[in-house]
Amino acid sequence: LAKTTQPISMDSYEGQEVNITCSHNNIATNDYITWYQQFPSQGPRFIIQGYKTKVTNEVASLFIPADRKSSTLSLPRVSLSDTAVYYCLVGFKAAGNKLTFGGGTRVLVKP
Amino acid sequence: DTGVSQNPRHKITKRGQNVTFRCDPISEHNRLYWYRQTLGQGPEFLTYFQNEAQLEKSRLLSDRFSAERPKGSFSTLEIQRTEQGDSAMYLCASSPSSHPYNEQFFGPGTRLTVL
Secondary structure, eight states, X not given: OOOOBOXXXXXXXXXXXXXXEEEOTTOOTXXXXXXXXXXXXXXXXXXXXXXXXXXXXXXXXXXXXXXXXXXEEEEOSOOGGGOEEEEEEEEETTSOSOOOOOOOEEEEEEO | OOSOEEEOSEEEEOTTOOEEEEEEOOTTOOEEEEEEEOTTSOOEEEEEEETTEEEEEOTTSOTXXXXXXXXXXXXXXXXXXXXXXXXXXXXXXEEOTTSOTTOOEEOOOEEEEEO
């Protein structure tokens, strides 16, 4: 499984854009990049996944450069309720049956 | 509420006691997963069911841990002879086979404290 590295924590302010970069130097050809969000005392929640270039949904955007050795989750105009831990996961979309989480990035949104 | 539900939400027990947790997945989700999460860490995979068949277990799941999904619907996770190191959040997730495995729907978890 590809190992991921992401910052331990980030602070931001309401209304700002938050960008979290994840490094995955040994990503395999079949691997997808998936991001989860976890609020305190709740289970993780799937946010977005992608394979290459850019993916956007109603919650976030995911930017993946051509070499796919890193990816950036972008949260536009964050609010206090976006304070959470964000996990970057890398794995084969249809193979294996377990998610492998790292330590995640703790994002604190301040007023 | 049509999400994954877990009961109890909190459990406090004394070392050496047995505990059992229940997970009710989203209806018609045939895949069910158990994870364990300790403070400050990401969730760690424990085991996986496809319908009633337990297809994969982590080495974390020692002989004191057992999980069942007898009718392919709800699942139970039992820990025998609990130890203080078992204190953690136990998370259940489910997904339909039509989804890729990396899109899982998590419940709120059961927080276990072993005194």
